[in-house]
Amino acid sequence: MNMALQDRQKRGFKRFLRSFGYACQGLKHVIQNEQNMQIHLFVAAVTLMAAWTLSFSLTSWMILLLVIAGMFSMEIMNTAVERTVDMITDDYHPLAKRAKDIAAAAVFVYCLFAAIIGLMLFLPPLLELWVLL
């Protein structure tokens, strides 16, 4: 029996730790290889610093963190779809294109709404600051 199948039959904390390790490997791969993920990381860092400077309320922090986490998860799942399609075919295939484009569309839709929520979160405190200056 191969290692992966043996692993699947194990239970308990050790298995949990191993799964955590695999998830970290996946995360490392996406961060190192996907330019979009690096852009998301940069935007997230800037937004978090801005939220800190503007003294966001607890509710605003929770919404912001949820949106950022969703954005990262979307990009990670998109990469998983891309890699799966690449494994199935190296050649041009209309269905491969369809699958990748639809996965990319999921990220795009999320990004669009994340930007709207971002404006709703940041505009009021920014306007308040502007009035005070």
Ligand SMILES: Nc1ncnc2c1ncn2[C@@H]1O[C@H](COP(=O)(O)OP(=O)(O)OP(=O)(O)O)[C@@H](O)[C@H]1O
């Ligand atoms: N095997 C394939 N067959 C048909 N179309 C493909 C295939 N692989 C990618 N495409 C399409 O080519 C276009 C450009 O894809 P591109 O190679 O730039 O990115 P990707 O493979 O989707 O992602 P990444 O560059 O992050 O690996 C997209 O519309 C994608 O759907």
